Amino acid sequence: MAQSPITTRCDDFAAWYQDVVLQGDLAEPAEIVKGCMVIKPNGYAIWELLQHELDTRFKATGHKNMYFPLLIPESFLKKEAEHVEGFSPELAVVTIAGGKKLEEPYVIRPTSETIIGHFFAKWIQSWRDLPMLVNQWANVIRWELRTRMFLRTTEFLWQEGHTAHATHEEANEVVLRMLDVYADVAENVMAMPVIKGMKTQSEKFAGALRSYSIEAMMQNGLALQAGTSHDLGQNFGKAFDVQFQSKEGQLEYVWQTSWGVSTRLIGGLIMTHSDDKGLVLPPKLAPIKAVLVPIYRKDEEKAAVLEAAHRIAKEIGAKVDDRDGQSPGAKFFHWERRGVPVVLELGPRDLASGKIVLKRRDTGTKEPVDQSEVGAKLAAALDDMQKGLYNRAKDRMKANTVLANSLDEVESILKDVSAEKGGGKFVMAHIKDDPACDARLKEFKATVRNIPLVDEYDGPGKCIVTGEPVDRRAVIAKSY
Amino acid sequence: MAQSPITTRCDDFAAWYQDVVLQGDLAEPAEIVKGCMVIKPNGYAIWELLQHELDTRFKATGHKNMYFPLLIPESFLKKEAEHVEGFSPELAVVTIAGGKKLEEPYVIRPTSETIIGHFFAKWIQSWRDLPMLVNQWANVIRWELRTRMFLRTTEFLWQEGHTAHATHEEANEVVLRMLDVYADVAENVMAMPVIKGMKTQSEKFAGALRSYSIEAMMQNGLALQAGTSHDLGQNFGKAFDVQFQSKEGQLEYVWQTSWGVSTRLIGGLIMTHSDDKGLVLPPKLAPIKAVLVPIYRKDEEKAAVLEAAHRIAKEIGAKVDDRDGQSPGAKFFHWERRGVPVVLELGPRDLASGKIVLKRRDTGTKEPVDQSEVGAKLAAALDDMQKGLYNRAKDRMKANTVLANSLDEVESILKDVSAEKGGGKFVMAHIKDDPACDARLKEFKATVRNIPLVDEYDGPGKCIVTGEPVDRRAVIAKSY
Numbered sequence: 022m023a024q025s026p027i028t029t030r031c032d033d034f035a036a037w038y039q040d041v042v043l044q045g046d047l048a049e050p051a052e053i054v055k056g057c058m059v060i061k062p063n064g065y066a067i068w069e070l071l072q073h074e075l076d077t078r079f080k081a082t083g084h085k086n087m088y089f090p091l092l093i094p095e096s097f098l099k100k101e102a103e104h105v106e107g108f109s110p111e112l113a114v115v116t117i118a119g120g121k122k123l124e125e126p127y128v129i130r131p132t133s134e135t136i137i138g139h140f141f142a143k144w145i146q147s148w149r150d151l152p153m154l155v156n157q158w159a160n161v162i163r164w165e166l167r168t169r170m171f172l173r174t175t176e177f178l179w180q181e182g183h184t185a186h187a188t189h190e191e192a193n194e195v196v197l198r199m200l201d202v203y204a205d206v207a208e209n210v211m212a213m214p215v216i217k218g219m220k221t222q223s224e225k226f227a228g229a230l231r232s233y234s235i236e237a238m239m240q241n242g243l244a245l246q247a248g249t250s251h252d253l254g255q256n257f258g259k260a261f262d263v264q265f266q267s268k269e270g271q272l273e274y275v276w277q278t279s280w281g282v283s284t285r286l287i288g289g290l291i292m293t294h295s296d297d298k299g300l301v302l303p304p305k306l307a308p309i310k311a312v313l314v315p316i317y318r319k320d321e322e323k324a325a326v327l328e329a330a331h332r333i334a335k336e337i338g339a340k341v342d343d344r345d346g347q348s349p350g351a352k353f354f355h356w357e358r359r360g361v362p363v364v365l366e367l368g369p370r371d372l373a374s375g376k377i378v379l380k381r382r383d384t385g386t387k388e389p390v391d392q393s394e395v396g397a398k399l400a401a402a403l404d405d406m407q408k409g410l411y412n413r414a415k416d417r418m419k420a421n422t423v424l425a426n427s428l429d430e431v432e433s434i435l436k437d438v439s440a441e442k443g444g445g446k447f448v449m450a451h452i453k454d455d456p457a458c459d460a461r462l463k464e465f466k467a468t469v470r471n472i473p474l475v476d477e478y479d480g481p482g483k484c485i486v487t488g489e490p491v492d493r494r495a496v497i498a499k500s501y
Numbered sequence: 502m503a504q505s506p507i508t509t510r511c512d513d514f515a516a517w518y519q520d521v522v523l524q525g526d527l528a529e530p531a532e533i534v535k536g537c538m539v540i541k542p543n544g545y546a547i548w549e550l551l552q553h554e555l556d557t558r559f560k561a562t563g564h565k566n567m568y569f570p571l572l573i574p575e576s577f578l579k580k581e582a583e584h585v586e587g588f589s590p591e592l593a594v595v596t597i598a599g600g601k602k603l604e605e606p607y608v609i610r611p612t613s614e615t616i617i618g619h620f621f622a623k624w625i626q627s628w629r630d631l632p633m634l635v636n637q638w639a640n641v642i643r644w645e646l647r648t649r650m651f652l653r654t655t656e657f658l659w660q661e662g663h664t665a666h667a668t669h670e671e672a673n674e675v676v677l678r679m680l681d682v683y684a685d686v687a688e689n690v691m692a693m694p695v696i697k698g699m700k701t702q703s704e705k706f707a708g709a710l711r712s713y714s715i716e717a718m719m720q721n722g723l724a725l726q727a728g729t730s731h732d733l734g735q736n737f738g739k740a741f742d743v744q745f746q747s748k749e750g751q752l753e754y755v756w757q758t759s760w761g762v763s764t765r766l767i768g769g770l771i772m773t774h775s776d777d778k779g780l781v782l783p784p785k786l787a788p789i790k791a792v793l794v795p796i797y798r799k800d801e802e803k804a805a806v807l808e809a810a811h812r813i814a815k816e817i818g819a820k821v822d823d824r825d826g827q828s829p830g831a832k833f834f835h836w837e838r839r840g841v842p843v844v845l846e847l848g849p850r851d852l853a854s855g856k857i858v859l860k861r862r863d864t865g866t867k868e869p870v871d872q873s874e875v876g877a878k879l880a881a882a883l884d885d886m887q888k889g890l891y892n893r894a895k896d897r898m899k900a901n902t903v904l905a906n907s908l909d910e911v912e913s914i915l916k917d918v919s920a921e922k923g924g925g926k927f928v929m930a931h932i933k934d935d936p937a938c939d940a941r942l943k944e945f946k947a948t949v950r951n952i953p954l955v956d957e958y959d960g961p962g963k964c965i966v967t968g969e970p971v972d973r974r975a976v977i978a979k980s981y
Contacts, residue, residue, distance in 0.1 A: 051620075053577075054570040054607065055598075059620055062565035062635075069566065085542035086549065090534040091571075091609075091640055091656050092593070097533075113572070114597040115609070118535075119644035120590050127534065129571075129595070129609075140531075140539055155542075160571055160640065164599035176571050 045300035056168035056175030066308035092127035097135040100260040107227020111163040138261030171288030179283035185275040192276035203248035212303040212411035218471025223456040230254035239292035242445020244500035250280035300360030304403040311339035316368035449494040451482035470496040525780035536648035536655030546788035572607035577615040580740040587707020591643040618741030651768030659763035665755040672756035683728035692783040692891035698951025703936040710734035719772035722925020724980035730760035780840030784883040791819035796848035929974040931962035950976040
């Protein structure tokens, strides 16, 4: 496996992505379970790091983890009209259990608003019970037709936050706070720049009043919706009769939010940073930050090199690759494909001169450094790499973002773009938040990704479809 | 909820257990999904601590986390005859997905030996690929008729380790090593003494050659199987054609193991330590180790008490319960039912005398200590409590373990025991590992829990059923 070549990004971006995943040993398709994958140790370790970063922030913003049942009575989904319409086509249904046909089937959760709504109704009576701030780490199933590892799989791992509030204003604060948390993790941990914005009505979550997203640009110029945060209004409150007595003694429906990110983030991470040699990981999400490869030809060199290798590696927290029967070249190749940020080389000549060679995965630069300084140099390299990857991605997004002032212009920019060929752009254009306008973009397979919360362009303008005045430009792109 | 009384253990142990769970706000039944529960923040936080303790040990013993699909093709289960026979009655089956009837139904994993066997066959070719050491944190479903929160629920959270080896000897080492890991966490983290032993052939895991367990004694004298570790032999290797080329060039089937513990551990934790006032947690598994309750009557006392409370709490890592509108008594009650190990009281008189009152949840003792020493005293109290809870449970197990030398004797000791009434014993008796002997115990609803790995009794003797010579006494008990 490790010896197969990786398709280049230019040749076929989609094939490149698959090669990077497989040869980084992150995951593999579970062809016997439609659209599912096995997440392998290298991939799962990244997920664990992401979980830790997210979970710490969820707890710091007052959310508590709970666990709700995987199975949801089928009738629950039907209680919210838009919700069932959106999710029905994607459901996996349990009809037999314990050897018997069930009277009422269960669906495997595609998301948990409905079952959590049911429990919120039991737990919330008074304004004193609010806000209720819950998070769940879980697996969900959505029966997708076209799947790609990490980006869209039938089963995926995610977290789903669910909150209930006394006022719409307070709910909205949480919606935007959690969007900020997601943007913080995306930018400062994943080194993946994102645009925070509002989804159009036709792209919102099924059952929400409003949805917000963070959108990232992949190296092929396609957009990836990397996280969403929803203002559910009182829709689920009414569907599940979640009422509370207000301070003023009135019976009112709660205002709810929900927000989620998933293992899809790992797909975004790969498509933001990796190169034609394979996986590139930002240091903050690298399960192994540095590997030391000892080099020796003769047996009499081995003991001294290995002793120094282990001593230095211990000091700086690196892993020593002392596998026998593998050449140094094979080892470099191995760690390169796995995206290890820094590989250190230590040979007999380095030993004599008190040096060690530090090689960066992102830039490919090799630098001999004093052994006495390697700890500081490694820390500096990791720090520089984290920043460098972010800046490179940010520059790329900037370079591939263009303005357009007519539908024709948008179409001509995006018409030949595909996940395979790349060439994608973020097209900033004025377009009205109206399903009829979204529909026009569908003609050439683009969508409004979101309407940015912060306008970095030229303010109001005329809708490219209707000519009506629009507040600011939206991001239009092809996407995953 | 918090004001309801807790049934005493003497009155009805099963009702007491349910009260402790509900009033500790650990979980509640999800009556709309058969046999499921919602794990609430107080319960989930204990699970997170347990996960951390276990996961650290799994990684230290060389295992890597992966994630396999929730759904398993129905035909997979049928490949191992004993396995399908054991699990068939408990399966939940997905027959419809994406709006269509499936050609082959999927079952929701009751355990993952089969799907992991499928992938092991893909990944393992040579002895160089061995050992393969995998762990998965996941939810599973087993359609149980009688359920009890944490102890037996239709869906539960667990970890399942799966390993493959070149030799039976090496597989067996892992089986016993992971049993040791489980015993270590049970005894040194949960403060729950356990007996490590081998299950009889009729009690082993469906598809295993041999199963081992740790068995704990609950306060009603019933046994709880708290963790299992299985020697799967070559059964799944043969069923899924997991073959490897040995060093000698032969094609051989791998030897596999699997081992798991679940949210059931939380049930064991509760039934080992809690009392008639509610939950008692060993400090190592207490999400909140100490709460400081500030006491003041007059408004002019409030500021000084709160200032000191927050200052001291910050120093020692305690939580301040500064909720308005709750009396100190209500606060003590609240934290008592939630099993917080130490509650500190700080009032105006304490402020004047430089003291603070430290109250232990386990013993109920209250001790005024110098504020300057409270950090050290708290640490000492937590340490003493961790040890004390273990010793108390160990003494209880010893006191309720009896020897018997005939089937009549075993029956007369166990006949009136029940989960509600208690009175259970561990009866140590010589009994042959033969399904016919196990069957005799079923007559009075007891089972051989395990045959201890270490004989702490009188060595060989005659089987109480057949009279044949038996190596050592086994643990016979009623159980959950």
